[in-house]
Amino acid sequence: MSICAVLLCMVGLGQNLTSSNLPIIIITTDINPSTGTYYSIPDEPKIHAHMKVLYVNDTTINYLSNQDDSAYVNYDGDIGIELRGSTSQGHNKKPYGFETRNADGTNNNVSLLGLPAENDWVLNAMNDEPSCVRDCLSYQLYSELGHYSPRTRYCEVIVNDDYRGLYFLTEKIKIDANRVDIIEMTDTDVAGVNVTGGYIIKADKLTGGDVPAWTTPAYDYWEDVSYIYHEPAPDLISPMQGVYIQLYFDSVAQAVAAHNHDVSHGFPSLIDIPSFIDYMLMGELSSNVDIYQKSTFFHKERLGKLRAGPIWDFNLAYGYDFGSVGRSRADLLQFYNGDNTGSEFWHQLYEDPMYSCMLYSRWKELTNEHAPLHIDHLFHLMDSLMSRCYEARLRDRTRWSQTYDYNNHINTMKAWLQSRYQWLSREFEVNYDCEPELPPLVISKINYHPAITQGYASDELEFIGITNNGDDTLDISGVYFRELGLIYTFPEGSVILPRQEIFIASNPQAFQQIYLHTAFGTFLRHLDNHSETLKLADAWGRVIDEVTYADNQPWPLTADGMGDFLILKDLDSDNNMGENWMAANEFVGIPPYEPLTVVRVMPNPTNGLIRVMSEKPLREVCLSDISGRALISASVSDFAISLDLSSFPTGIYLLRTVTEDHNVSVTKLVKK
Secondary structure: OOHHHHHHHHHOOOOOOOEEEEEEEEEEEEEEEEEEOOOOOOOHHHHHHEEEOOOOOOOOOEEEOOOOOOOOOEEEEEEEEEOOOHHHHHOOOOOOEEEOOOOOOEEEEOOEEEEEEEEEEEEEEEOOOOOOOHHHHHHHHHHHOOOOOOOOEEEEEOOOOOOEEEEEEEEEEEOOOOOOOOOOOOOOOOOOHHHHOOOOEEEEOOOOOOOEEEEEOOOOOOOOOEEEEEEOOOOOOOHHHHHHHHHHHHHHHHHHHOOOOOOOHHHOOOOHHHHHHHHHHHHHHHHOOOOOOOOOEEEEEOOOOEEOOOOOOOOOOOOOOOOOOOOOOOHHHOHHHOOOOOOOHHHHHHOHHHHHHHHHHHHHHHHHHHHHHHHHHHHHHHHHHHHHHOOOOOOOOHHHHOOHHHHHHHHHHHHHHHHHHHHHHHHHOOOOOHHHHHHHEEEEEEEEOOOOEEOOHHHHHEEEEEOOOOOOOOOOOOEEEEOOOOOOOOOOOOOOOOOOOOEEOHHHHHHHHHHHOOOEOOOOOOOOOEEEEEEOOOOOOEEEEEEEOOOOOOOHHHHEOOEEEEEEOOOOOOOOOOEEEEEEOOOOOOOOOOOOEEEEEOOOOOOOOEEEEEEEEEEEEEEEEEOOEEEEEEEEEEEEEEEEOOOOOOEEEEEEEOOOOOOOEEEEEOOO
């Protein structure tokens, strides 16, 4: 498309778009040879198009006249594009989804507008959203709470010589190191550890012939909740994977309904409670009418807990609901509004005394002065976003013949927020203390970037040391690393003696051979070679210890791939400060850890018969369902026992064993 054609098109539409303080995205589909006109962009599948993005940085004005000058072009290449959304497709201003592609049609991971490189993107048209800030504001706030949230950039869009107005570019929710950072599954991950993750599941409306993976009744609402596979996609997920994740959701629902607080069997062992609390707070602060039943995402890491989020779609929120329906009220919780209330576990969590107390405490923490959800901070972000898109919004308003009073709408939204804060602060009243004394565990050693040694790769030699900095033996069952990227949960029966240091390792065999110590457990994934935050938390997600290490000073540099590892100098010092760590390449004065008895259960998953084998004679075995109800209980005086599960329904079960040396262990069983 020529520059003159663009300018004439814009003038003809009354926009006179020659420049913008925002990026300008120009999309051109191929010419249909039979009609001589551009191909229309369909709902699906994606069609080929070319895209130019005019952008240098946030302070540079972008001119259409510079579109052929590479110095002012952020992207110039192929894409595959389609319409996206459901209700929003009924508007004249269409939303789009697109992939950046190479010339041969393969995916091309690129950084658009400074966002991390990927190939899946969304152009949100902000239909049914007169403020133009609700989504961008919400995503920014959720990111400040410490969770991944789709990044956004305002832009102006031209499609086939037609000015389409103000949009925001955002990331499609998907598994990626810079998005939802969980393991991507293949169709061979169908058993054992591998079938446990990672998954992205969403509750949503059904469009375009979608078939739900499963449904559940909604709380006090006529329409069932439809759950849909997001990753793996419906056409890629295997039957075993589908069975596993649905049963996991069923287990969550059962444990929450029973208010089962057991750290190894109850809902604290199944869900990452901080993610559910923050998701709920974000949805209720905004009074998002869809937060629990439409565009409701969950994700689960391999061997990890189910997490709520990321958040998505906040157009009907902050007091706005198509202007008249009135579901986004300032004086009502969304799972009690009689519409889109979501699965029953949402309101059951809220009615759980321990969970609600933690939610109320988190609300007070986040709404303190200078905290992310303080109302002054929200107003500041709103003003910043409004200022950024002000000029483009005027052009967009003219293009689509909008007549509403924008400034009055924003002022109404701010007044609504003030009322919402007042009502929630009364509703979220802490009635008792739910912050117990946390165990004195300290992250005391970190080998994040080992040197290649004795034929072992660097990643195989990673380990973390954890010390009991107290005088009592501690039961650390359910303690886990809360941040995505490193996966480990201490199993039931895990204990640590006074002043004892234990280790979890990437490869226990390598750890034993190189460092002459026995690892307590094996973690999945790997530590970042540059910097990573490690949060050791109890089963409820309350942080016991937190360290963000780095590969630059004052952190010891010889621990960065030079053969040393990090050692905390003083267990009573602040281990988040690099100067309190030193580097060494051997353990000094640490007695070897004596492992507890190993109990093996085979096969797992099983069709019925299992064999339980132990290094020391067994004394007790107990099989229970996920809610803790005993199904088989037996006394034993042998190294092995067989159990028949063939009469039990498909599902997840827990096998508890006790050996003669008083070692207690719990194994999760999958009955096919």
